[in-house]
Amino acid sequence: MSNNDRPSVDELNSASEPLSRLDKALMSPISRRKMMTVLGLTGLSLMTGAKLSYASSTALTTNMKLKKTDPLDVTDVNANFDLIDQEFSRRAVTPDFYKVDTDPDDTLAVQAAFDSGLTVVFTRNYYVKSVEMKGDTQTINFNGYWLIGVTGSGDSAADKDAILKITGIYLELYDIKINGQFNRNYRAAIHWYSRPNFPQAGFINIYGMYIRDILVGIQYGAWLDDPSPHDAPQSENYLYGFRCRSLQNCIISNQPNGFLKISGSTIDCHQREWVFQAGNPFSIPDSTLITCKIGQISVEDSELLKVEYLEGCGLLGRNLVVSNCVMEMPCTWVKAEGDVTLDVVHGGFMGGNSGLPMFQVVSGSTGSLRIQNVRMSRSAGVGDYLTNYIISGLGNAPNYHVSIARCDLGEWAPYYIALSKERSRVFVQDTHFTYTAGGSMQSQTIHDKKDYVNLIASVDTTGENMATSANTANKSGWVWTNVYGAGAVYFRKTTSNIPSGYASAIEIVATGESFITSQPFTVTPNALAVFRMKAKRIGGGGHAGIKLLWFKANGTASATTETYLFGTVDIDVNWTDLMVTAAIPGDAAYAKIKLTAEVGSLFATGMAFSTVVDSNYHNSFINELNRSLDVAGEGFILKAPNGTRYKVTVDNSGTLAAAPY
16 A cells, blocks of 8 residues: 555544454454554554544553543553553463464464463464474463364474374363364374473373374374383373273373373273275274383273274283273273283173183283272173183283282183183182073182182192002002003103102003093082192193092982093193182082093193182081091091001991001
8 A cells, every 4th residue: 555545644533443453452362563463554653653533542441441542642552552461471372362364274373372381271273283382380271172183294294293292391281172183194193202301291280181083192102113212200190081082092102101190081992983084094903092012001080992893902011000990892901911900990891702802911921910899790681601711811921910809700600710721820819700601690709719628638639649650550549441542551650740849740641542530529519619730741632631520429420420621722741730610510429530641641730629618618628527437438538747648437336547548
C-alpha cells in the first residue's frame, strides 16, 4: 500500500475494525511483537509517535481490564503491551504465543513453548514433526488437545524418531494425547530417554496419557537395536492413567538403571483400525503389552488386555512386576527372560485348549518367575479343564525357577502345572485348582511341602538294600516279571551310574520288555499326591516308564488298575528330576510301583510319594502303621542306631517281633 493509499487519521478514528482486532489480541496470550502485526496500520501509526483520539483506549487496570484514555498515546499503548507480556510470563503460555499464522506445521511454535521454561497450556490441537520436552522443573498441560504427528518420508532421522521426546527432569505433565495417524515414518509416539552429559530424564510425573494409531507407544530408553544403551539413573518416574488404542507394542524398555512405575491404567494391545490401512504393517506375532529388555517396569492397579489374539504375548523380558491388576488374554501371558512377579492378579486365560502355555520360560533364561495370589476365572459352561501347561520351557533354562503360591486357578487340573520332567522346578504352595471333569466340579489343593512323610518310606526306592548281582532274583521286596525277551536281563543295585548326591540307584536291563514291582505300601483313598523321582534311560522303547498299581484292602485290583506317571518322553538319557501329581483312587488301600524297561536300561532312584493336604498326611502315616501290621507277615521297617534295618511285626496274641530286614 502506498502512502497515497493510506487512510486518513479521521478515517482511522472512525474505523471500528482495528479496535476490535486489538481487543481480540489482548484477550489471548500473545507477545507485543505479534500484537503490532495484528494492529496493522494502526500499529504503524502508533510506532511513529502519532496520537489518535479514541472513544475508548488501552490503558490497563490492575485486573488486566482496559480503561479509557483519550487521546490514545503510543507510549501508553506500548507500556500496556509490556504489562501484558510480563503478566503472561508469570502465568502460562500456549504455543500460539510464539506463532499466530495458520501453517499446519506447528513444530517451531510448540518447541519454542517447551523451551521457554514456562508453564505451557495447549489451546488447540497441534501438528508437529517432532518436539522435545527437555526442561527442568516445568509444567506442561495438553488441556484435552492432541499432539498430532505429520513427519513425512523425506524428513530427517531426528523427526522420524518420535512425535514427542521426553528428556527433561522434574517435569509435571498433564493429559498428554498423541495421535500417530497410522504414520509409519515414526519409530514411536513417545521416546523417553536420557541424553549423555545432561541430567537423567527422571523425577517426572505424568498424569494422564492417551496414545493411538501408531505401532509403538512408549520407547523407554534406547532403541532395542542400540548396541550400547546410555547408562543413566532414569528413575523416579511415574505414569498415572495411561490408555492406548491401535498399538502393536504399548511400552518397550531398554534403559540401563531405568525404572518406570505405571498405575491406574488400561494397557490394551490390539490391531483395531490398522486393518483398514493399505499395506497394514501391524504384526500380531510381534505384538506385546510390555517388553522390558533392560531396566524395570512396574504396573499396579491397572488392566492389561490383549483379548483377541493367540499370537504375541502379554509381557516379554525381565524385571517386570504386576500387582493388583486385571489381566485378560488368550495368548501366553508372560515370556520370561529373567525375574518376573505377578502378585494379586485377577484374570482369564481365554485361549481354550490352544496348546499355548500360560507362562513360557525363554531358553537360557536365568532368574525366577513368582506367581502369587493370582485368581483365574472362567465363565460357567465353557467346558472341561485346559490341557495347556501352565509353565513351559524350563527344560532349556536350567538356572530358572518358578514358584506358585496362594493362587486359585480355575482353568486347569493340577496335572497340567508343567511337564513331568519340569515339574520339580515349579514349587507350588497352597494353590487351589477348581475345574470340571466328567461333567462334575472338582477341587484340589496342591502344596509342595518338603516335610511331608514319604508314603513309600517302607519301599527300597534307591536300591540301597538290593544286592548288586545282575540277575532276576527278588531283591529287597522288588519282584521281576519278564514280558518277552531273554539273554542279559536283570535288575540290581548300581553305585556307578547314579545322580549327584545319591549313593545308589536301581538298574533294570531288558532285551525285550521286563518290569519290576515293589512291595505294597499303604495310601489314603481320594487323596491327591505328588510323586517325585530321578530317572534316566539308555535306549528304551515305548513301554519303558513308571506306573503306580492300585489295590483294594483285600488285595484285589482297584477299579483303577494303574496310573501312568512317566514314560520315555519324560525320561532323558541323562539323570532328570521328575515330578507329577497323581490322584489316589477312592477304593485303593495299597499301591505298588512298577518300573518297566524295554530294549534298554532304566535307572531310578530317590522316589517319594506324598499327599499334599495336611489331613491326608496325618491319616496316611497312621494308616501306614496300622495296615502294615494287619496282615500276617507284614510290618513296618525301623533302623537301629548301628544302621541295621529291622522289620517289626505283630502276631495274633499282640506280641511284637523284630527281625533283620
